[in-house]
Amino acid sequence: MSLSLKWSIQRITTKFEFKIARSAESYYDVVILELSDGEFTGFGEAAPSTRYEKGPEAILELLAAKKDQILDLPIEGAENRQAQLEQLFSESYSLQAALDTAFWDLFGQRQGKPLWKIFGATKELVTSSYTIGISDLDIIPDKIKEASDYPILKIKLGTDYDHEIMRAIRAQTDKVLRVDVNEGWKTLDDAKHGAEWLAEENVEFLEQPMPSNQLEDIAKLREFSPLPLVADENSVRPEDIPGLVGAYDAINIKLMKCGGLTNGLRMIELAQKHNFDIMLGCMVETSIGISAMSQLGSFARWLDLDGNVLLAADPFSGVGNQAGEIILLDKPGLGVVKR
Ligand SMILES: [Mg+2]
Known part of the structure; x- marks a missing residue:
């Protein structure tokens, strides 16, 4: 069974401008992942914070450059997978999160159990x-x-x-x-x-x-x-x-x-x-x-x-x-x- 991965940027708009001590935004671009095994699709989301990393365009570049390595990652054995994600994507915590989430979602669906x-x-x-x-x-x-x-x-x-x-x-x-x-x-x-x-x-x-x-x-x-x-x-x-x-x-x-x-x-x-x-x-x-x-x-x-x-x-x-x-x-x- 082989995996496939789709990604897209989604613009999300807040009800009010969202302002904190260092920034103010009325919309954010997030990266949505869909990881499929042909039967089930796991979702993941990267909402990069400029406090910690670059924006969504940089994430798309990383995904395009390393897609094959991502599709080789294991659906089971999360600790080992996370160690590999950290090596592959040390510059983007939110991309690590998006991929880890998509793999967990897929795993849960294949097990027929909620993740909680x-x-x-x-x-x-x-x-x-x-x-x-x-x-x-x-x-x-x-x-x-x-x-x-x-x-x-x-x-x-x-x-x-x-x-x-x-x-x-x-x-x-x-x-x-x-x-x-x-x-x-x-x-x-x-x-x-x-x-x-x-x-x-x-x-x-x-x-x-x-x-x-x-x-x-x-x-x-x-x-x-x-x-x-x-x-x-x-x-x-x-x-x-x-x-x-x-x-x-x-x-x-x-x-x-x-x-x-x-x-x-x-x-x-x-x-x-x-x-x-x-x-x-x-x-x-x-x-x-x-x-x-x-x-x-x-x-x-x-x-x-x-x-x-x-x-x-x-x-x-x-x-x-x-x-x-x-x-x-x-x-x-x-x-x-x-x-
Ligand atoms: Mg806080």
Whole structure:
């Protein structure tokens, strides 16, 4: 039996411009993979972040150049396959993730089992947050209204008007908030003030308050901070985790950083070993990427799997999201279909 692989770029548009401390976009180009054995088709998605790698065109070049090696990869034996993916595509974490996901989806379908079951996970998931990107103050009421069904909001900060943003949000809602600074606070003093201030604002945790290369400052902040600190830009690959002990309380795992479900499972194991709480996150992604990460959902204390519900139109359907409740399917593999 031989495999075949198709790929295409898909432009996905967000409902609102998606702005964080370092970037602002109203659409993203993602690479969609379809890996077929002639009977079943596994889906994969690469949503490259410019924080970590080049864009989708570079991924298409890699796919064209190394298609034969990809089609020789094993459907079973994920650890070995992942090691080969890392050698072939060391420059693109999101392409590693897309291929690993497509192989897992195909494997699950051939086994006739949903991946969450294969991974030993359950369908009991905590409620996911919904992200409010950095906004002009006059748009905040619209955004909070748009998110009215979601009980937990994740707020992006790291601007020179963070206090005004929080004031505008708190004027609209008293919901539990989580705050992601995306490396936006550059000094320990700013971060200390921020942590102290947000602890008074019914905020549950603080994600990546300072630049990832200021780990010593972050460790000092943690000694002081009333809020738990979650690593995101500091928690990219499995090998990053041991170095975060003492600086963070939790890690945010994303497929597009870590290189797929196989490494996601490794990061979960390592996080448990080093006593980190686990959050599962995402980029702006379609239901392929979100359905994939949701398969590991029951291993997490916190979920931030809203990439697909931030879209104006999702080209795929997979796991459900009803007011932040992620609904896993009983279908084999990821259970994703094209809309
Ligand atoms: Mg983050």
